[in-house]
Amino acid sequence: MVPLARRYLFSDKIRLAIAAGGVAFAVLLIVLILALYQSFIDQIGQLASAAPSDLWVMQTGTPDPAHGASILPNSVLSDLQEVPGVAAAQPLLSRAMQVGNARFGFVMAVPEGPFQTLTIEAFGAASPPEKGTVILSEVLAKDAGVGPGDDVDIGASSFEVAEVSSSLIGSFSVSALLDSQDAAQLFGDPEAFSFALVVVSPDADPEQVAAAIEDQVPGTDALTGQEFADVLRQEIEEGFLPIIAVIIGLAFVVGLAVIALTIYTSTVERTRDYGVLKAVGASPWQLFAVVVRQSVVVALAGYVLGAGLGVVVGRLLQDAVPSFTLLFRWQDFLFVLAAVLVMSAVATLVPVRRVASIDPAIVFRA
Amino acid sequence: MGAQAVETRAAEIVLEVRGLTKVFGSGDAAFTAVDGIDLTVRRGELVIIMGPSGSGKTTLLTLIGSLLKPTSGTVHINGLDVTAMKESALPEVRRHSVGFIFQSYNLLESLTAVENVEVVLNLAGGGGRTDAVKAEQLLTDLGMGHRLHFKPRDLSGGEKQRVSVARGLANDPELILADEPTANLDSKHGPEIVLLLRAVAKELGRAAVVVSHDARIQELADRILWLEDGRFKDNPGLAVAPAEEKTTEV
Ligand SMILES: Nc1ncnc2c1ncn2[C@@H]1O[C@H](COP(=O)(O)OP(=O)(O)OP(=O)(O)O)[C@@H](O)[C@H]1O
Ligand SMILES: [Mg+2]
Numbered sequence: 001m002v003p004l005a006r007r008y009l010f011s012d013k014i015r016l017a018i019a020a021g022g023v024a025f026a027v028l029l030i031v032l033i034l035a036l037y038q039s040f041i042d043q044i045g046q047l048a049s050a051a052p053s054d055l056w057v058m059q060t061g062t063p064d065p066a067h068g069a070s071i072l073p074n075s076v077l078s079d080l081q082e083v084p085g086v087a088a089a090q091p092l093l094s095r096a097m098q099v100g101n102a103r104f105g106f107v108m109a110v111p112e113g114p115f116q117t118l119t120i121e122a123f124g125a126a127s128p129p130e131k132g133t134v135i136l137s138e139v140l141a142k143d144a145g146v147g148p149g150d151d152v153d154i155g156a157s158s159f160e161v162a163e164v165s166s167s168l169i170g171s172f173s174v175s176a177l178l179d180s181q182d183a184a185q186l187f188g189d190p191e192a193f194s195f196a197l198v199v200v201s202p203d204a205d206p207e208q209v210a211a212a213i214e215d216q217v218p219g220t221d222a223l224t225g226q227e228f229a230d231v232l233r234q235e236i237e238e239g240f241l242p243i244i245a246v247i248i249g250l251a252f253v254v255g256l257a258v259i260a261l262t263i264y265t266s267t268v269e270r271t272r273d274y275g276v277l278k279a280v281g282a283s284p285w286q287l288f289a290v291v292v293r294q295s296v297v298v299a300l301a302g303y304v305l306g307a308g309l310g311v312v313v314g315r316l317l318q319d320a321v322p323s324f325t326l327l328f329r330w331q332d333f334l335f336v337l338a339a340v341l342v343m344s345a346v347a348t349l350v351p352v353r354r355v356a357s358i359d360p361a362i363v364f365r366a
Numbered sequence: 367m368g369a370q371a372v373e374t375r376a377a378e379i380v381l382e383v384r385g386l387t388k389v390f391g392s393g394d395a396a397f398t399a400v401d402g403i404d405l406t407v408r409r410g411e412l413v414i415i416m417g418p419s420g421s422g423k424t425t426l427l428t429l430i431g432s433l434l435k436p437t438s439g440t441v442h443i444n445g446l447d448v449t450a451m452k453e454s455a456l457p458e459v460r461r462h463s464v465g466f467i468f469q470s471y472n473l474l475e476s477l478t479a480v481e482n483v484e485v486v487l488n489l490a491g492g493g494g495r496t497d498a499v500k501a502e503q504l505l506t507d508l509g510m511g512h513r514l515h516f517k518p519r520d521l522s523g524g525e526k527q528r529v530s531v532a533r534g535l536a537n538d539p540e541l542i543l544a545d546e547p548t549a550n551l552d553s554k555h556g557p558e559i560v561l562l563l564r565a566v567a568k569e570l571g572r573a574a575v576v577v578s579h580d581a582r583i584q585e586l587a588d589r590i591l592w593l594e595d596g597r598f599k600d601n602p603g604l605a606v607a608p609a610e611e612k613t614t615e616v
C-alpha cells in the first residue's frame with residue numbers, strides 16, 4: 001500500500017512541525033488547566049475526608065471560610081451537647097489571615113478537649129504546635145520563604161516555624177496550625193471559636209441531627225461533611241469553571257484552526273493530484289480517507305507532544321511556583337485525546353468538500 | 367500469442383461511440399465542441415485522432431473516458447453503457463476499463479515511479495505486496511527497471527511518459543486513451559511511446575485511442591481520423607488514411 005497521506009504530510013516537514021506544534025500548544029494548555037482545576041477539587045475532597053466529623057457547625061450565613069469568618073460563642077459548644085443525637089462536639093478555630101508578607105492562609109487551631117475528633121495526625125503533623133510556634137503547609141512555607149526554626153509574622157504576632165507539613169489540610173493547601181490559646185489571642189476573642197465538628201451517635205441520622213441543631217441552637221448552620229465540601233467546591237467552580245471553559249474553548253479553536261489550515265493548504269496544493277487520482281478511478285471515499293488520515297496524524301502527533309510537554313512543564317512550574325499544584329488524571333488525558341480527535345475530524349470538513357468538488361477533467365489541461 | 371488468436375480477438379469491439387455530442391454553455395453562448403461523433407474501436411487497434419487546435423479532440427477523449435457527461439449520445443466500453451451510469455459507479459469503470467495517458471504526464475510528484483503505478487493498483491482494492499511487485503514488473507517491462515525509486519522530478523520526459531504508460535496499463539484496461547502523449551517529447555522519444563502503445567494494443571489485445579498533432583507518429587496508426595469543429599472529416603492531406611476502414615467506421 002502506498003502511504004499517500006504520509007507522503008503528503010512529510011513532503012513539507014516544516015509545515016508538519018508547525019501544525020503539530022500548534023496542536024501541541026493547545027493540548028499543553030488544556031492539560032495544565034485541567035490538572036490545576038482537578039488539584040483544587042482534590043484538596044477540597046481531602047479537607048472533607050480528613051476531618052472525620054459527621055457535621056460542620058458554623059455561624060449562620062458563613063459556610064465559606066474564604067469569604068466570611070464564622071464566630072461562635074463558646075456557649076454554643078455546651079448547647080450542642082444538649083441536642084439529641086450529638087455524641088461529641090469539637091471546636092475548631094479558623095481565620096483567613098496574612099502569613100509572612102503577603103500571602104493569605106487559613107490559620108487554624110484545634111483546642112484540646114475531651115472529645116477529640118480532629119487529631120493532629122489529620123493535619124499531617126507529627127505533634128501539636130507548642131505555644132509561640134506554628135506548623136506551616138509546604139505552599140505557605142515556600143511562599144513566605146521560611147523553614148523550620150525561622151520566624152514568620154501572622155497578624156501582629158511572630159511565630160517560630162515548628163514544622164513544615166506537605167499534607168497540612170485546609171483549602172488550597174495554604175494553612176497554618178497554631179496553638180489554640182495563641183490563635184484565640186490572635187483572633188481577638190478567647191470566648192469564641194469558628195467551627196464545631198460534631199460526631200453524631202451511631203443510631204442517629206446526621207441529616208436529622210443537623211436539622212435539630214439549627215432548630216435548637218440559634219444562630220448556627222449545620223452542614224454534613226459532604227455539604228461543606230460542596231460549598232467550597234461550588235465556590236471554586238463558580239469562580240474557575242467559566243474561565244477554564246473559555247481557555248479550553250480558545251485552545252480548542254487554536255488547535256482546530258492550525259489543523260484545518262494545514263490540511264486545507266495541503267489539499268489545495270494537491271488539487272491536481274486528487275484530480276488525477278479521481279481520473280484513474282479513486283472513489284471519493286478513498287480520497288477523503290487520504291485527507292482524514294493526514295488530519296488524524298497531525299492531531300495525534302500534537303497530542304503526544306502536548307501531553308508529554310504538559311507533564312514536564314507542569315513539574316517545572318510546580319517546583320518554581322509552590323502554589324501551582326497540579327493533579328494529572330488519566331480521565332483528563334482521555335478527554336483531551338477525544339477533543340483532539342474531534343478537532344481533526346472537524347478540520348477535514350472544508351478540505352473534504354474541496355476534494356469532492358475537484359473535476360477530474362482537469363487532468364487534460366496542461 | 368498466435369496470429370489466429372489475435373485475429374479472433376481483433377473482431378471484438380471495445381469502444382462504441384454513437385451520436386456523441388457535447389455542448390458547452392447555453393443560449394447565445396452555447397458552443398458545440400463535439401458534434402454527433404460515431405466511432406468504433408476494436409481489440410488490437412491503434413486509432414489516432416488528429417485535428418486543429420480547438421477542434422474538440424480533448425473534449426472527445428474526456429467524454430469517452432467518462433470524466434465528462436455528454437449532452438447527448440452514448441459511449442459503450444466492453445458493451446457497458448457508461449453514459450447511463452450513475453456518478454458513483456464511474457470510479458469502478460475508470461479503474462478497470464480505461465487507462466489514461468496525458469500530455470503533461472500527471473504523475474504524483476510526492477511518489478516514486480513505482481509508487482505512482484502501485485497507487486492505482488491499491489485503488490482497485492489490492493494493497494498488499496503483490497501490488498508493488500506488479501508495479502515493479504510493469505515498469506521493468508517498459509524499460510524503467512533502473513528508475514523504479516526515482517521521483518518524477520528526477521526523470522526525463524520520456525521516462526515520465528513511460529511511468530505514465532505503466533500506470534495506464536496497471537489495472538489491465540481494455541481501452542487506452544492518450545491525449546497528446548508525444549507533445550512534450552523529442553522526435554526520438556515521441557514515436558517510441560506511441561510504438562509502445564501500439565505494441566500493447568497488438569500484443570495484449572487492447573484498444574488504443576491516441577489524440578495527437580504529431581505528424582511523426584502517423585505511420586504507426588491503424589487508422590487516422592481527422593476532427594474538425596467537433597466532427598470527423600475526410601482529409602486527403604493525411605499521409606495514412608485507409609479508405610475502406612474509414613467508411614465502415616465513420
Ligand atoms: N469546459 C469547457 N467550457 C467551455 N468550453 C470548453 C470547455 N472545454 C473545452 N471547451 C471548448 O471546446 C473547444 C474544444 O476544446 P478541446 O480542448 O477539446 O480542443 P482540442 O482539439 O483538444 O484542442 P488542442 O489541440 O488545442 O488541445 C474549444 O473551443 C474549447 O474552448
Ligand atoms: Mg487538447
